[in-house]
Amino acid sequence: MAATSHPLATLAAVDILRSGGNCVDAAIAAVALQSVMEPQMTGIGGDCFALLALDGREPVAINGSGPAPAALTAHALRDAGLTQIPPDSAHAVTVPGAIDTWCALVSKYGRFDMERILAPAIAAARDGFCVTPRVAYDWNKSRDRISHHAPCRTAFLPDGKAPLEGERFRQPALAETLQRIAMEGRDAFYAGDIAEEMVGVLRQAGGLHTLEDFESFSSFETEPITAPYKGYELMECPPNGQGLAALLIARILDGFAFSEMSEADRIHVLAEACKIGYAMRDAVICDPRSHPVDVEAILCDNTIARLRKQIDMGRATPAKPWEGPTHKDTVYLSVVDADGNAISLINSIFDSFGSGIYAPESGVLFQNRGSGFSLQEGHPNEVEGGKLPFHTIIPAMLMKHGKPVLSFGVMGGQYQAAGQAHFLSQLIDIGLDPQMANEAPRSFCFDGTLKLETTISEDVRADLDSRGHKTAWADEPIGGCQAIWIDRERGLLLGASDHRKDGIALGV
Structure with a gap:
């Protein structure tokens, strides 16, 4: 089974599975x-992370995020008068990690060669593809980002x-590169x-990138981190x-009986837990090679018990205002094969159309993941040459x-941690199937607004307002989820694809 946010991508995955991949x-x-x-969401100029669980082996985490160019320093950017890295600047472009990650995964764990695997993408870029509804909506909304770099404007805003x-729409230069x-x-x-x-x-465009920055990049494997949730382990x-x-x-949510609570109570608890989780995230998460994070101390029973007590029903x-960029545009997909192997994979160029900086001969649209760095002196996520961003x-x-x-x-983007908790609560606590849990109404407390x-x-909104939340109706769908449930007792796979996107889940 495969679940992706684009129907033809799901079909391409299923075709590979049917062929023995x-x-x-x-x-x-x-x-x-x-x-x-989906050029507004992802691309070969972006980054990639994956969790891979092969039958009979320990699961692995794959980090395919690229670093800042070696010559970039926070000191120089502050001296230039910057307090944040502009999302449409070359300083926001980190080395794209996706291609190395794809090739490493296929070389070490795949059965097919890259020529066969990339054939559908090459054909679509060369011969063209029909733009789907959600992609068209996002594309039109992103005209400003596309327009600031002339080659990008020419490529992605024809006429x-x-x-x-x-x-x-065709991308012949990208076809040649693929x-x-x-x-x-x-x-x-x-x-x-x-x-x-x-x-x-x-x-x-003003960047400090070198060939050495690109040539020296390599994705790497790490051990996943886990925490208990209602009798399961979240990885x-x-x-x-x-x-x-x-x-x-x-x-934090593991200590609440969501199945016995009202919808307003569940939204309130999730919002309060997210305030705690996101405050910790913004304070400590960074490249662990420069500032190691004590995961066990953050997730230990004493810490969690203390944090749960902070929630007043x-x-x-009060919410801490967010001072960084809005991390928005990503594709996520899940695949489970006939042998029970599973991969959970996400690929992103950060903002819609990334930095908006485009290499026309190779067809590469660059991410702007570096705008996630901090320019605050001494912050764990302070930008530094060779460092991985948050x-x-x-x-x-x-x-x-x-x-x-x-x-x-x-x-x-920012919703992802909250979205995972909401999906799990609907699935495990409320007892919905994966598709129903996917389609359940969502809320997101961030930057002072619920x-x-x-x-x-x-x-429900009135109830939340009475507790002191500053609520607002979302002006567009919140997030997008793909999921595959593996029912080992019955030998079934149950797939779900978010109706907020264009995708589909298919099994064979």
């Missing part, structure tokens, strides 16, 4: 196709307009003429991602007796 082959085929068909729903990667591997991207063009474009990638925040929120606590993108798995029972993730989807009742 495993979950890794299928996931990379799907995400590569999404990198063509000065965003493509309409159903229009065919073909080179399929034939030559990761070095086709990180060395040679493609890398030279990327570095040249970034330096022309996440360790920092520099916000998976630790998801675990902290889940641990009748009163909302990341919001977090694939997840739920484990039982050492085996995955749920491979899932929630897109939506946003509510309009499928939540006026009475």
